[in-house]
Amino acid sequence: MEFFARDADIAPVAALIADPTRAAILTALLGGRALAAGELARIAGVSAATASAHLARLLDGRLVDVVPQGRHRYYRLAGHEVAEVLESLATISSRPPVRSLRQSRQARMLEEARTCYDHLAGRAGVGLLDRLREDGHYAAHDLTESGERLLSGLGVDVAGARGSRRRFAPECLDWTERRSHLGGALGAAIARTLFEREWYRRGAVPRAVVLTDEGRRGLATLFSGKELTSATPVT
Amino acid sequence: MEFFARDADIAPVAALIADPTRAAILTALLGGRALAAGELARIAGVSAATASAHLARLLDGRLVDVVPQGRHRYYRLAGHEVAEVLESLATISSRPPVRSLRQSRQARMLEEARTCYDHLAGRAGVGLLDRLREDGHYAAHDLTESGERLLSGLGVDVAGARGSRRRFAPECLDWTERRSHLGGALGAAIARTLFEREWYRRGAVPRAVVLTDEGRRGLATLFSGKELTSATPVT
DNA sequence: CCGACGTTTCGCCCGTCGTCGAAGGGTCCT
DNA sequence: AGGACCCTTCGACGACGGGCGAAACGTCGG
Secondary structure (H helix, E strand, C coil): CCCCCCCHHHHHHHHHHHHHHHHHHHHHCCCCCCEEEHHHHHHHHHCCCHHHHHHHHHCCCCCEEEEECCEEEEEECCCHHHHHHHHHHHHHHCCCCCCCHHHHHHHHHHHCCCCEEEEEEHHHHHHHHHHHHHHHCCCCCEEEEEHHHHHHCCCCCCCHHHHHHCCCCCCCEEEECCEEEEEEEHHHHHHHHHHCCCCCCCCCCCCCCECHHHHHHHHHCCCCCCCCCCCCCCC | CCCCCCCCCCCHHHHHHHHCCHHHHHHHCCCCCCCCHHHHHHHCCHHHHHHHHHHHHHHHHEEEEEEEEEEEEEECCCCCCHHHHHHHHCCCCCCCCCCCCCHHHHHHHHHHHHHEEEEEEEEHHHHHHHHHHHCEEEECEEEEEEHHHHHHHHHCCCHHHCEEEEEEEEEEECCCCEEEECCCCHHHHHHHHHHHHHEECCCCCEEEEEECCCCCHHHHHHHCCCCCCCCCCCC
């Protein structure tokens, strides 16, 4: 009918989202983290076989990407457009998501800096990893010698993190940023130190964290004068 | 899991869109005009019975509204959120909508000013109706006395429009603007005059119209000096 | 009041798709 | 090399849902 917005077959894509199990998988993936097939099966409450079949279809429909890693296969949403579809669908679904001004302000704070389980995420987390990598403190999923010195000097228990059964310094994909931040044992140890030093403190909103004045000064000093560009708080 | 973007049941809504017939109906309704059940059945290529069943489900799912009018029942999308879902779905569906630079430029031109059947739509159409209403020329789906004088003076065949079998001055919902513009016999008569005076001329792209220099001056004079804020052409 | 028309409801058929257990292919750890 | 673990493929079962024709309901026009 229209020469633009020409009828695209939206039914097949909608059908992929229409199944409750697949919807649960996609919603779980909306958090931004890549999740293993087994985790997704557990979250969706189906057998591994069923989840696998669904993931194959989602993959075929280009709604998710897969990153094989050892014997795990980590799935994540294929792009921000997919996330937008899911979010717009949530808008007209039974339980409405973010609505009030207060809530959207809170959402902005979470974009800025938040915890992802026990480590730093959001723009702050992404910025920190960028900076570590840029300065040659981090490479190939491990700290370099200089990085080890830097963080140990700050009081981070690097040795303890290495001894932990958790993966040492994996990258954790951040959905709102579409970039990685530092997770695993090292990410947790760093976050612990930052909270102990009160460079960050927990916000009123669950999972939100805010950079303190002390933290701003501390980080600037740590990274030889240049401030972390992304570590400014929401105004 | 998250305190915001809390899991809303997106699957039922997606299921409503997932059926090809319902998707065709919804896509047809994306134009913004309300369509009768029979027309929708024809467009979707199914029997009246089938279309009726689908429309009942869409109604139940609050994706469409219905306006009974005599023995017809006119259906339209239930709100802009629904349109946004459909448009975002189209984004990740097989035949991508607007993509090339040229096409997106053309889409912008259509947002600005276009025809809707035989009357003016887009920002230009919405702006015109706003202005008429603001200046007391239009109220309660009819021209006021001053409006009648204004348009007759411009050369619009108001009397002829009143004598037409079409509705005189209905408001036509503009989807991209989410606001109304003037349709019906009067809307058509106005558009005809504007084209005759060459205040607007048809663009290279189907349905697109552009404001001429003469039109800009004319409209400014018509509305006592103040230019129609929305009637500036795409740069 | 009656016939024409638009729309909905009813009953039935049949294809599609989600589900699981079991088996097979890979990868990691010891 | 062996075993544990993660994931996928295979085969079979069961249910949900879309399709249509016929009939009922309501409205319009003479």
